[in-house]
Amino acid sequence: MIVTPEILAVRSARWANTNLCWGLVPTMGFLHEGHLSLVRRAQAENDRVGVSIFVNPTQFAPNEDLDSYPRSLDRDLELLGSEGVDLVFTPVPSTMYPEDFQTSVAVEQLSLPLEGASRPTHFQGVATVVAKLFNIFQPNRAYFGQKDAQQAVVIRQMATDLNFQLEVVICPIVREADGLAMSSRNVNLKPEQRQAATVLFRALRAAADRFDQGERSGDRLREFMRRTVGAEPLARLDYASVADPLSLVELDLIGDQALLSLAVFFDTVRLIDNMIVEVPITAGSKTRSRPQRGD
Ligand code: PAF
Numbered sequence: 001m002i003v004t005p006e007i008l009a010v011r012s013a014r015w016a017n018t019n020l021c022w023g024l025v026p027t028m029g030f031l032h033e034g035h036l037s038l039v040r041r042a043q044a045e046n047d048r049v050g051v052s053i054f055v056n057p058t059q060f061a062p063n064e065d066l067d068s069y070p071r072s073l074d075r076d077l078e079l080l081g082s083e084g085v086d087l088v089f090t091p092v093p094s095t096m097y098p099e100d101f102q103t104s105v106a107v108e109q110l111s112l113p114l115e116g117a118s119r120p121t122h123f124q125g126v127a128t129v130v131a132k133l134f135n136i137f138q139p140n141r142a143y144f145g146q147k148d149a150q151q152a153v154v155i156r157q158m159a160t161d162l163n164f165q166l167e168v169v170i171c172p173i174v175r176e177a178d179g180l181a182m183s184s185r186n187v188n189l190k191p192e193q194r195q196a197a198t199v200l201f202r203a204l205r206a207a208a209d210r211f212d213q214g215e216r217s218g219d220r221l222r223e224f225m226r227r228t229v230g231a232e233p234l235a236r237l238d239y240a241s242v243a244d245p246l247s248l249v250e251l252d253l254i255g256d257q258a259l260l261s262l263a264v265f266f267d268t269v270r271l272i273d274n275m276i277v278e279v280p281i282t283a284g285s286k287t288r289s290r291p292q293r294g295d
Pocket of ligand 1: 148
């Protein structure tokens with residue numbers, strides 16, 4: 001496995017054999033099973049797999065958790081080595097953002113709601129660093145998790161708008177046994193908060209059950225998720241949303257599909273989770289090409 005902080009070394013490994021297909025898994029490290037599921041999917045679909053590990057400062061606002069974001073490079077490299085990854089890019093911030101850096105990528109509309117409403121500069125940082133990683137690696141496919149549902153939609157739009165010649169692959173959410181979506185931030189939860197954090201999955205699952213029983217009102221499902229989270233004393237709701245999975249516009253009445261999503265604080269730790277609900281496809285109807293439930 002090649003491990004390098006240098007852009008040139010990534011380029012020469014990637015282009016050593018022009019016939020090989022490369023998959024890229026961009027990460028911020030502190031890897032867990034969710035990341036490894038992306039790596040395995042990338043391995044199944046490509047000849048070679050590259051992983052980037054970079055805690056990207058531009059996607060954190062000054063009041064956010066850049067400093068406390070968990071890091072574990074040695075352990076990450078061990079994990080990636082045992083998965084058989086070919087190349088790991090570990091740049092330092094000055095490599096990605098030299099002193100005279102002055103360009104950014106904004107996916108305007110899709111960055112506004114949900115996470116963007118609470119974190120107005122976040123997606124500009126994400127889109128910029130992902131565009132840079134796409135240019136550095138020039139992968140055939142790039143892999144992201146459905147857990148960051150809005151990020152997935154923003155990156156797909158960015159790749160289309162900027163004509164990146166690659167496929168953006170979105171992989172299902174990986175959950176702990178009790179339903180908590182895997183996230184590097186889970187490690188910052190105190191034991192009692194860790195237990196309380198299952199409320200995200202419980203609220204989403206219960207709302208999805210209501211949808212399956214015929215509820216189609218966005219307002220009623222939002223209110224139901226709000227009340228479920230509100231019943232957990234250690235949880236503070238940031239938002240509960242029922243939106244179109246592609247446009248992210250809030251829905252009054254759900255048609256075929258909706259993205260149910262939540263952001264919840266446990267003291268200073270902010271967690272997000274989501275679930276796609278959809279009307280089952282009946283025999284004879286067309287196959288859907290929209291996102292599938294990511295649980
Ligand atoms: O999802 C993440 O870990 C990050 O937002 C990403 C895509 C690696 C960009 O920094």
